[in-house]
Amino acid sequence: MGTKERKQRQFEEREHRFLAAARELIREDGLLKLQMSRIAERAEYAVGTLYLHFASKEDLLLALTIEQVREHVELFLRVARWEASSRERMFAFGVADMLFVRRNPEHFRIGQYVFTEVVWNAASAERRAELLEANDPIGALVVGLINEAVDAGDLMLRGLTAEQVSVGVWALTIGTHNLVHAEGVMDDFNVRDPYRLFCRHLQTLLNGYGWNPLVDIADDGALDTLILRVSRELFPDLCGDCTAQAAKAAA
């Protein structure tokens, strides 16, 4: 009897529907004004039903993040499968991150909120574990690539572990997102395209590690060309303005 399975499926569909409703409301009114009763209303269910799915509002926010992280992982998987040098792939991880967050500015905001002590501790332990688990592949792919680069002779760890190297790249990435989303910082600093700047910093850091082949940091054209190549070959679907970028790079 597949009746159990059907119920299960319907339950999951409903959960997805709640999350979609929540995402809509966040887009419309911002995270600040998100209300549980509104989410239920928008999804056309009662509040009580909403609470059959999520132990608390914070729990729902984690669930929202988990869905996004899974999409995020998809992008990283594309990079991992890409036929390119280890250095290019590491750079492509950065580009993936940049495109993802640019596409989903809400995601970063929610994620930032969710990893806050207050919210994190207010969510259920199960959901927290699920989120951490959903995140795992990202770290694993990066570490895997670093190890591959070492094996290929492109990179020397020089006393660090692959994990430790990945922490550096990761920190730069997260920090960039934080700054981009912080009120006015980037404007004050006259940074037009913060994510392009991030790409340069990433290349700088990778050069610092001595990750071969080294790139010429000052070569703007090469940077744009590479970003464009990654965007085109790996993320044509995410990058509506690829053509515009191509024009810019050509100029």
Place this chain on the structure above:
Amino acid sequence: MGTKERKQRQFEEREHRFLAAARELIREDGLLKLQMSRIAERAEYAVGTLYLHFASKEDLLLALTIEQVREHVELFLRVARWEASSRERMFAFGVADMLFVRRNPEHFRIGQYVFTEVVWNAASAERRAELLEANDPIGALVVGLINEAVDAGDLMLRGLTAEQVSVGVWALTIGTHNLVHAEGVMDDFNVRDPYRLFCRHLQTLLNGYGWNPLVDIADDGALDTLILRVSRELFPDLCGDCTAQAAKAAA
């Protein structure tokens, strides 16, 4: 008549007292359990009085952050006045940050929360402006140092502005704090001393910029010696375990 001034001073003292009470409560029970009524109680004033100072709970959190930022700036000023090479001073900014956050783990947590869309927008515009302003010197000092390094011939900007370079360092720093405070990340990655690791990443990034004199990334002893020197010369008051570190470095 100095009666106006006296009132003013008493008002400020009371504000400080509220903030101190809030900080105490956060230390005791965590940010999650912070309640306005408790703060008032602890400071021995009525709730209404508390609201004479802060437009909302979020506003109070910003005020808390502002106080800490001012202390933070003090540390950066010490670095700026330090007699050392530009590269050493830039590194010392990193050490200052690391020591500060290590000393005040709460500060980072609150700051992280406060810069969240939800909290940020729930605070008063005045307080937000005040916080941004309090932060300004940090950026200015770093940018100033970068310019000085360029003038001294220690660094070439290679098409970037000083502000843009500072964004890279800043991103790495903020990202590190985020990772350190995120549940389990550093443990999973077998990172014993994440801030020491940060120092290495910082040196790596600075090497990537070609900031002279370049350092040997793999030289752990030199790294420890430099951290120790900065700690001793600039922050003897913040670094109770300097002697322990000295022993380690000597071994």
Place this chain on the structure above:
DNA sequence: ACCGATCCGTGAACCTGATTCAAGATAGAA
């Protein structure tokens, strides 16, 4: 088709905690 048992969905009521504001206290001026 009917029946009881079980499970599911509901939303009004509840509860916590932030915020307000009318009333009372206080300090300065005359």
Place this chain on the structure above:
DNA sequence: TTCTATCTTGAATCAGGTTCACGGATCGGT
């Protein structure tokens, strides 16, 4: 001392997250 302006108070209000007693749907057995 008395009057007024200002400050302080904390009980009352309000918002919104969370619960749970109720009614209706589903299902297996007859």
